[in-house]
Amino acid sequence: MNWISNYVRPKINSLFSRREVPENLWTKCPECGTMLFHRELADNLNVCTNCDHHMAISPRARFTALFDTGIFTEVKVPEPITDPLHFRDQKRYPERLKAAQKATGEKEAMLVAEGEIGRTPVVAAAQDFAFMAGSMGMYVGNALIAAAERAVKLKRPLIVFSAAGGARMQEGILSLMQMPRTTVAVQMVKDAGLPYIVVLTHPTTGGVTASYAMLGDVQIAEPNALICFAGPRVIEQTIREKLPEGFQRAEYLLDHGMLDRVTHRKQLRDELIVIIRMLMNQPPAVKGDLPPPGSPSSEAAEAKA
Amino acid sequence: MNYLEFEKPLAEIEGKAEELRALGRANKEMDVEKEAAALDKKADALLKDLYKDLSPWRKCLVARHPDRPHCKDYIDGLFTEFTPLAGDRNFADDHAVMGGLARFNDQAVVVIGHEKGSDTKTRIERNFGMARPEGYRKAIRLMDLADRFGLPVVTLIDTPGAYPGKGAEERGQSEAIAQSTAKCLAIGVPLISVVIGEGGSGGAVAFATANRIAMLEHSIYSVISPEGCASILWKDAEKMREAAEALRLTAQDLQKLGVIDRIIKEPMGGAQRGPKETVEAVGKAIETMLKELSGKKPEALVKDRRQKFLDMGSKGLAA
Numbered sequence: 001m002n003w004i005s006n007y008v009r010p011k012i013n014s015l016f017s018r019r020e021v022p023e024n025l026w027t028k029c030p031e032c033g034t035m036l037f038h039r040e041l042a043d044n045l046n047v048c049t050n051c052d053h054h055m056a057i058s059p060r061a062r063f064t065a066l067f068d069t070g071i072f073t074e075v076k077v078p079e080p081i082t083d084p085l086h087f088r089d090q091k092r093y094p095e096r097l098k099a100a101q102k103a104t105g106e107k108e109a110m111l112v113a114e115g116e117i118g119r120t121p122v123v124a125a126a127q128d129f130a131f132m133a134g135s136m137g138m139y140v141g142n143a144l145i146a147a148a149e150r151a152v153k154l155k156r157p158l159i160v161f162s163a164a165g166g167a168r169m170q171e172g173i174l175s176l177m178q179m180p181r182t183t184v185a186v187q188m189v190k191d192a193g194l195p196y197i198v199v200l201t202h203p204t205t206g207g208v209t210a211s212y213a214m215l216g217d218v219q220i221a222e223p224n225a226l227i228c229f230a231g232p233r234v235i236e237q238t239i240r241e242k243l244p245e246g247f248q249r250a251e252y253l254l255d256h257g258m259l260d261r262v263t264h265r266k267q268l269r270d271e272l273i274v275i276i277r278m279l280m281n282q283p284p285a286v287k288g289d290l291p292p293p294g295s296p297s298s299e300a301a302e303a304k305a
Numbered sequence: 306m307n308y309l310e311f312e313k314p315l316a317e318i319e320g321k322a323e324e325l326r327a328l329g330r331a332n333k334e335m336d337v338e339k340e341a342a343a344l345d346k347k348a349d350a351l352l353k354d355l356y357k358d359l360s361p362w363r364k365c366l367v368a369r370h371p372d373r374p375h376c377k378d379y380i381d382g383l384f385t386e387f388t389p390l391a392g393d394r395n396f397a398d399d400h401a402v403m404g405g406l407a408r409f410n411d412q413a414v415v416v417i418g419h420e421k422g423s424d425t426k427t428r429i430e431r432n433f434g435m436a437r438p439e440g441y442r443k444a445i446r447l448m449d450l451a452d453r454f455g456l457p458v459v460t461l462i463d464t465p466g467a468y469p470g471k472g473a474e475e476r477g478q479s480e481a482i483a484q485s486t487a488k489c490l491a492i493g494v495p496l497i498s499v500v501i502g503e504g505g506s507g508g509a510v511a512f513a514t515a516n517r518i519a520m521l522e523h524s525i526y527s528v529i530s531p532e533g534c535a536s537i538l539w540k541d542a543e544k545m546r547e548a549a550e551a552l553r554l555t556a557q558d559l560q561k562l563g564v565i566d567r568i569i570k571e572p573m574g575g576a577q578r579g580p581k582e583t584v585e586a587v588g589k590a591i592e593t594m595l596k597e598l599s600g601k602k603p604e605a606l607v608k609d610r611r612q613k614f615l616d617m618g619s620k621g622l623a624a
Contacts, residue, residue, distance in 0.1 A: 179507060210482040214483040
């Protein structure tokens with residue numbers, strides 16, 4: 001960056017922020033500061049068009065961009081009892097749940113769907129970081145079990161997109177018990193001889209990393225995603241030293257042998273099709289013949305309407 | 306005796322009684338026994354009163370008490386021919402995890418547990434019972450061994466949690482825990498766990514995904530420490546009492562939730578006041594649980610174990 005861009009850029013940005021921008025139309029990239037128009041950002045799968053920073057993407061938008069022509073069927077998740085511990089911190093747990101439901105328009109932190117990608121039938125589950133940090137409680141456990149059962153029943157591969165701060169503390173020990181529960185789900189898929197693919201997205205931490213998110217037949221991560229058991233802050237407090245640059249990021253984990261691949265979100269769909277078809281003993285997909293995925297920007301528009 | 310903060314009034318009375326007796330020993334003509342005995346009685350009553358209805362936070366303190374019997378004490382007291390087996394065959398041997406072959410009532414078993422250490426030197430050596438990936442990978446190896454030779458596995462849970470360190474993360478702490486839990490769910494031999502102190506989050510689950518789970522009366526088992534939970538949800542680590550309450554981490558609540566199968570009674574005033582009785586009581590519980598599972602086919606053991614966890618939590622506190 002030369003002196004002129006250093007000098008001019010902030011001015012342009014401050015000009016933008018001073019203007020009354022209608023909410024949700026523009027998003028500022030947290031990495032490079034570029035202002036991105038919502039339609040353009042959605043079409044780029046919430047990846048910054050300037051610096052390739054991967055921002056969070058809702059499970060619905062992800063599925064639209066994953067499944068052929070954006071069509072998928074939701075898999076029903078058995079509903080657990082709400083607030084099993086009658087948990088209360090500064091707020092009651094049901095109030096936090098309601099606020100998250102209102103903010104996301106979703107019932108809980110995981111969405112399960114079935115459909116085809118590149119004419120290959122799959123079952124997919126995606127975690128929603130916007131819903132109470134994607135935290136894993138009874139519902140997420142039930143969602144994974146439902147996804148696994150569905151995959152086994154239909155003899156399809158299971159793809160899981162993880163994103164979570166960890167366990168849902170408000171469900172106490174029952175959230176911890178989702179570690180073995182989701183592990184059973186993974187074993188159901190594996191016992192049936194079906195591929196279980198994990199795509200780790202930013203951030204995947206705690207009990208989620210230490211259960212289903214690290215048990216994939218193939219482990220793929222999105223660029224720069226934070227993936228860890230204990231977070232960097234906790235570690236710095238424990239060992240009292242600064243951590244190296246890029247510590248616990250996807251590329252760092254790849255270097256340390258913890259992942260198979262780090263893949264850009266825009267290439268993910270094609271890569272999943274290739275891998276799944278090989279693992280399922282299917283002939284290669286005929287490239288030109290494949291139906292395209294859906295367009296998240298039209299989906300996002302629908303959701304807002 | 307190490308007194309806990311809330312036991313201070315007790316420490317005072319017991320201290321007075323001791324002082325009095327020392328005085329009596331120095332002055333033969335003074336008769337102190339009557340007064341001392343009265344103080345003893347008072348101390349007994351106070352101890353009973355303190356432990357009658359321990360709050361969840363106080364239970365955390367008791368569960369972490371340094372004089373509580375640790376994994377090594379149970380192995381020494383309950384098992385014979387203990388033959389430690391070391392190493393994960395990849396990187397190192399983790400001293401936070403004890404494990405090996407042993408006999409329980411003459412029956413060959415594999416025993417695995419977290420060991421916290423009993424003095425400064427051993428605590429550092431044992432890393433305060435916080436395992437690194439090597440510890441979980443050693444456990445996986447031992448569970449495989451047990452599975453291959455049809456030996457039941459007994460695990461003793463006592464850890465603040467998995468070690469949050471740089472090397473531990475680089476070597477795949479999460480993967481090691483996930484694989485250890487998966488191994489627990491896959492072995493075709495009886496697997497029983499006893500939480501003897503602290504069941505700290507994923508570090509505990511990795512060994513405690515068992516056919517039968519027991520907890521000592523004043524032990525705890527939680528998704529996060531009350532201090533950690535307080536600093537996240539209350540933004541104030543000093544709210545650990547409230548957090549301990551809300552998390553439902555006591556053996557009594559966990560039994561209500563259907564997460565554990567049995568509670569093992571501790572001597573009055575906690576395991577630290579009667580280590581020998583506590584070890585014996587745990588031995589009895591292990592014996593009973595092993596008996597319950599004996600004769601079961603490998604497939605049935607795996608199936609039951611998986612079903613147990615699939616069913617968990619479906620009823621909440623009404624379970």
